[in-house]
């Protein structure tokens with residue numbers, strides 16, 4: 001049983017609110033999509049209107065990634081969306097951050113800097129240990145309560161997600177509450193059940209694949225995106241140096257062995273692309289897997305038309321489809337076809353559940369709609385649908401009682 005905002009006496013209370021506003025970032029550093037900020041408006045508005053003093057905690061990107069950066073543009077955008085001033089401080093738990101939180105008055109909001117600027121935040125801890133990290137130990141004394149609205153990050157056991165509710169009363173925000181309601185009630189989704197695993201977070205996708213195949217939750221897994229490329233290499237296909245180098249640079253080389261083990265154990269339930277699309281002479285060019293490797297410098301950027309026809313046939317018989325991750329580099333018009341058609345076909349399945357920040361952004365851009373549920377979380381939604389507990393949700397369940 002988790003407490004919600006209905007259980008929190010908000011007025012005059014200083015609340016640390018963990019949101020997930022991790023967003024695509026344009027080349028000039030601005031937000032390329034603000035959907036995740038919009039999602040949290042209800043929670044933040046409610047807290048502010050009820051007289052709360054709100055300190056927003058969030059991450060943006062992963063250390064070393066192109067989208068790793070400051071939350072300053074997020075604060076500006078939140079101010080527009082909330083229709084009230086939102087301060088930003090370029091500190092997360094230092095004296096400057098604590099002063100900014102202490103000086104909040106009823107109805108004030110400040111965004112603290114990217115929690116992942118601080119190294120412990122990118123590590124996974126059990127909640128008790130997380131409570132002793134620098135972030136929680138330094139910030140908790142200036143907060144009265146903690147609200148977790150970051151469903152999309154609830155599968156991470158990181159300090160800002162599991163540490164605070166160990167030392168102060170923790171509550172689910174409105175996004176967290178509604179995601180848990182919708183995804184938690186899908187106990188008996190219609191079969192056959194198909195998982196579509198695309199995108200670029202290969203280790204997460206392979207974890208999910210193991211889990212749903214072992215538990216017999218998935219009748220088929222359709223691979224797409226970088227996930228498919230890893231499976232193709234594991235299956236002995238020569239995808240060429242460009243795709244291999246990309247996988248190596250992402251640190252995913254060991255995932256090829258894990259994909260190979262999965263194919264050995266459950267190969268009959270894992271569908272691999274039959275063709276891929278590469279950039280040749282500045283145009284989309286499709287190659288059957290038998291025609292691989294591609295020419296030098298060409299990388300597999302999307303699944304091809306034969307693969308789409310094959311996947312569409314499998315989806316015709318599905319009762320439930322759960323999808324995460326674009327099928328290709330949808331940001332480039334030449335490689336959006338796989339995502340457009342695959343996700344389009346999924347809207348015809350009786351129960352269709354989609355998750356993921358980039359995925360949702362791709363679908364908006366491509367105008368694909370009509371799913372049963374579009375979750376704010378990708379990995380978090382998938383983990384929940386594997387029936388595994390989300391660490392941040394468990395931490396809220398075990399939170400300390402309000403005084």
Ligand SMILES: Nc1ncnc2c1ncn2[C@@H]1O[C@H](COP(=O)(O)OP(=O)(O)O)[C@@H](O)[C@H]1O
Nearest residue numbers: 199200201225226301328329356357358359378
């Ligand atoms: N074949 C591919 N090669 C390189 N990148 C790809 C490929 N297919 C998809 N991607 C990239 O995957 C990214 C999204 O993946 P991911 O972050 O896992 O999605 P989500 O945020 O929805 O969970 C996009 O930026 C897209 O360009």
Ligand SMILES: O=C(OP(=O)(O)O)[C@H](O)COP(=O)(O)O
Nearest residue numbers: 022152153356357377378379380
């Ligand atoms: O974008 C996110 O997850 P998602 O890609 O599964 O939707 C969350 O912000 C979690 O980010 P992380 O996967 O870097 O921990």
